[in-house]
Amino acid sequence: MILARVLGPVVSTVKIRSLEGHKLLLVRPVRPDGSFTAKPVVAVDTVQAGKGDTVLVLDEGGSAGIILGLTGQPVRTVITGIVDSIENKENDNDKRG
Numbered sequence: 001m002i003l004a005r006v007l008g009p010v011v012s013t014v015k016i017r018s019l020e021g022h023k024l025l026l027v028r029p030v031r032p033d034g035s036f037t038a039k040p041v042v043a044v045d046t047v048q049a050g051k052g053d054t055v056l057v058l059d060e061g062g063s064a065g066i067i068l069g070l071t072g073q074p075v076r077t078v079i080t081g082i083v084d085s086i087e088n089k090e091n092d093n094d095k096r097g
Helices: 061-068 089-096
Strands: 002-010 023-029 041-045 054-059 077-082
Touching: 002 041, 023 054, 023 077, 041 054, 054 061, 061 077
Parallel strands: 041 077
Antiparallel strands: 002 023, 002 054, 023 041, 054 077
8 A cells, every 4th residue: 555645637538337437536656755756647536535635545456456346357556545644753753863
């Protein structure tokens, strides 16, 4: 599971039947401090996330399909949670010197 920030919606007027009714969002992986770490990917939203939200993303096809009830379908990346806050004690200790 990775942290990511939602960049915005992905609109697809034609998609496979099993994804009809599912919202697609463009997300980009981030570090706990919010800095980007990798290229954006498209993820299926299961939690009603919105632009700017920090989210938990599962990027593994088998588990993503199980979460959506779509085993055997071409789904790899799914948003599984919206992050309220991140506590990183390792960084807090570094700041105290």
